[in-house]
Amino acid sequence: MRANRLGAALAVVLTATLASCGSSEPAQSTEAAQSPTAAAKGPVKLTYWTWAPNMDKIAAVWNQAHPDIQVTVSKQAGGDDAAAKFLTAAKAGNPPDLVQAEYQHLPSFVAADAVADLKAETASVKGEFAQGLWSLVTLGTEGVYGIPQDSGPMMLFYRKDLFDKYGLAVPKTWQEYADAARTVHKKDPKAYLGTFSSKDPGAFTGLAQQAGAQWWSISGESWKVNIADEATKKVADYWGGLVKEGVIDDMPFFTPEWNKALNDGKLLTWPSAVWAPGVLSSNAPKAKGKWAAAPLPQWNAGENFSGFWGGSSTAVSAKTPNKAAAAQFATWMNTDPAALDLLVKEAAIYPAATKAQSALGQAPDYFSNQPDFWQQAAAVSAVARGFTFGPNVGVTYNAFKDNFDKAVQNKTSFSDAIQAMQDATVADMRKSGFQIAS
Amino acid sequence: MKRSERGAWPYLFLTPAIVLFTLFLAVPIGYTVWLAMRRTKVSGLGLGRGARKEVFVGFDNFSAALSDPELWHGWLRVLGYGALVLVVMLGLALLFALLLDSARVRLARFSRIAIFLPYAVPGVAATLLWGFLYLPSLSPIRDVLDIDFLGASTVTYSMANVAVWGGTGFNMLVLYTTLRAIPRDLYEAARLDGASELQIALRVKIPILTPAIILTTVFSIIATIQVFTEPTTLRPLTNTISSTWSPLMKVYRDAFVTGDLYSAAATSIVIAAISLVLSFGFLRVVRNHAFGES
Numbered sequence: 001m002r003a004n005r006l007g008a009a010l011a012v013v014l015t016a017t018l019a020s021c022g023s024s025e026p027a028q029s030t031e032a033a034q035s036p037t038a039a040a041k042g043p044v045k046l047t048y049w050t051w052a053p054n055m056d057k058i059a060a061v062w063n064q065a066h067p068d069i070q071v072t073v074s075k076q077a078g079g080d081d082a083a084a085k086f087l088t089a090a091k092a093g094n095p096p097d098l099v100q101a102e103y104q105h106l107p108s109f110v111a112a113d114a115v116a117d118l119k120a121e122t123a124s125v126k127g128e129f130a131q132g133l134w135s136l137v138t139l140g141t142e143g144v145y146g147i148p149q150d151s152g153p154m155m156l157f158y159r160k161d162l163f164d165k166y167g168l169a170v171p172k173t174w175q176e177y178a179d180a181a182r183t184v185h186k187k188d189p190k191a192y193l194g195t196f197s198s199k200d201p202g203a204f205t206g207l208a209q210q211a212g213a214q215w216w217s218i219s220g221e222s223w224k225v226n227i228a229d230e231a232t233k234k235v236a237d238y239w240g241g242l243v244k245e246g247v248i249d250d251m252p253f254f255t256p257e258w259n260k261a262l263n264d265g266k267l268l269t270w271p272s273a274v275w276a277p278g279v280l281s282s283n284a285p286k287a288k289g290k291w292a293a294a295p296l297p298q299w300n301a302g303e304n305f306s307g308f309w310g311g312s313s314t315a316v317s318a319k320t321p322n323k324a325a326a327a328q329f330a331t332w333m334n335t336d337p338a339a340l341d342l343l344v345k346e347a348a349i350y351p352a353a354t355k356a357q358s359a360l361g362q363a364p365d366y367f368s369n370q371p372d373f374w375q376q377a378a379a380v381s382a383v384a385r386g387f388t389f390g391p392n393v394g395v396t397y398n399a400f401k402d403n404f405d406k407a408v409q410n411k412t413s414f415s416d417a418i419q420a421m422q423d424a425t426v427a428d429m430r431k432s433g434f435q436i437a438s
Numbered sequence: 439m440k441r442s443e444r445g446a447w448p449y450l451f452l453t454p455a456i457v458l459f460t461l462f463l464a465v466p467i468g469y470t471v472w473l474a475m476r477r478t479k480v481s482g483l484g485l486g487r488g489a490r491k492e493v494f495v496g497f498d499n500f501s502a503a504l505s506d507p508e509l510w511h512g513w514l515r516v517l518g519y520g521a522l523v524l525v526v527m528l529g530l531a532l533l534f535a536l537l538l539d540s541a542r543v544r545l546a547r548f549s550r551i552a553i554f555l556p557y558a559v560p561g562v563a564a565t566l567l568w569g570f571l572y573l574p575s576l577s578p579i580r581d582v583l584d585i586d587f588l589g590a591s592t593v594t595y596s597m598a599n600v601a602v603w604g605g606t607g608f609n610m611l612v613l614y615t616t617l618r619a620i621p622r623d624l625y626e627a628a629r630l631d632g633a634s635e636l637q638i639a640l641r642v643k644i645p646i647l648t649p650a651i652i653l654t655t656v657f658s659i660i661a662t663i664q665v666f667t668e669p670t671t672l673r674p675l676t677n678t679i680s681s682t683w684s685p686l687m688k689v690y691r692d693a694f695v696t697g698d699l700y701s702a703a704a705t706s707i708v709i710a711a712i713s714l715v716l717s718f719g720f721l722r723v724v725r726n727h728a729f730g731e732s
Contacts, residue, residue: 084694091699108697111484141485198677221482255675260575391484395696398681405677409590428696433479 043070044325050100051078054346069325090114097320098330101146102312103136104389110145111391115315117143121327125335128353132386137313140218140388146313147334148352152273153384154206154306159268160292170294174238177297181247184268192249194269196239198404199252201397202309208232209307209385211299216390222435228422233415240414250408259283271296273309274350274377277364289369295380306384392428399424474499474703499704508682516684520662522598528654531609536639539617554607561667568600569675588676597668609654616650652724656717663713685709
């Protein structure tokens, strides 16, 4: 008798909790999100996850002009964590309507069916963007999974004053860069021309792109993974050799150590992207006005290539009930002249839209001694080559960090680390069942 | 009729506990087990609608987790780290408790708070604070001692140092409170028998403290198995800590960096099982002492 009652009580509790679990999942949340539109009462409400600064001010301008579509900005921490958070939210059934998506993470969003295809909504604005950038949001397929927002063509940032002091010319080729690295370290054993960061796969990816790497590509119905190609190994071994020789430092970017070295003039260059002025001005305030930008050194004299580090698009959640409104806002933000102007001034981004790039005027405050900064950036942007990213960049980038950490620490071959990245990426794709062309 | 009505009352009292247990323990664990038996399968390029579906894979994820050498390397690292932390932290905690309890100590209240205070500092803050002390260009210690605190051979000690710094005070307080509860006449009797303070500590206090020492040891074993904050916070500062340094870091990496919730679920169940074995195993070994039957 007693046992029965206990069993019955437990059963009641269990079914109650199970039932509540069941109903609290997607059904309820989408219902709640849908009700305003379904009832056609009041404005459409959109949430937008982004990490660029002051995006709320830009949304406010939109909200003023569009009382029927109200956008709320939710500020996120950037980087890989933001991508993980969005994927988790999409899986849990409560993603934001709009999300800032870095180009390298977009394929994993698409593969997880987390972002909507905007092909129909964006047909009219396709021409506003350079072909290379546009292919980053189509992934080489028929679909369009985001609208390009900013891009990160890479340049060489260097300490003009210290280059003069050491009597160095701005390196035109990577060979000259290596020679300069030796010279600097010889003249001041505490100073380095640069550092190789084993924590920043994005930077390395850009350098590999410059050398002509194509890590992923699509052929028919299968993926080609080619991380350990000749171009990438060449870049890896170049930096590996300099680190082993001890003429290039191996401290990661964005650490207190690195900030201090930039501030104290112990690091003379930073191969980085067009957004570098923002980082430098906050991390190395003492060196204001002493930095200059130049095109990246080239692998062969006379060539003119660059790669991309970072850059992002605005994507619309696959689950949003307000896809059309969200696409409308995303298009406005990334193509409307007034919005682009705000993006540049308020959010300090390098816009993806071609017209906006060429309209950029005054150089960033930190680079006030280089008035043609944006013209340089536009020239570099025109020759930057990107590639299609694969559906599991998270795995690849994690493999980069783990294997380059080890390679730097043990002074082992950098191209072996590249091979490990290739193996980890392919193994993960096979496990998930992706078709891979060998 | 009446008897069975009375029989229902205890269950009513139990209901809140059962509901909470079910909602916040049983259901999440059940969900984890369910996730651990599944996996996404994509077809072709894996792009677009319907290209990805969840399938049941049975124990595949578990066997993958168990045969992953990185997980076992992680366990080895944590065992080394844990042994270091347990011995030093509990040793210091016992020493401080005994010192504070001795009759002749001055400024006992201040010392107690001073030793306990680090426990109030959140793990991330504590690790960052120590991280800055370890970094060459920021560290005042590095100006004096030329040791690379974040090198491959030293980083485990550096991390253990953070844990010891943060955990000693808590364990000391548990032991100290137990000591204060011991009737003073026991010491008086020992003194009358001619025992020195040291003998009292070794022969009277420590035996009485044994159950409390065992309790703090079990807590510390569980805490060191779960080490995550220290290595994760130090990782951006050095290239000697991999993304799978500790087993829990591997779970985090699988779930949130490489987006494989299923492997993460399977690995976390494996970790839970090993934690249970270790802490209950320890309790079993010392059972007689723990429950006061010597």
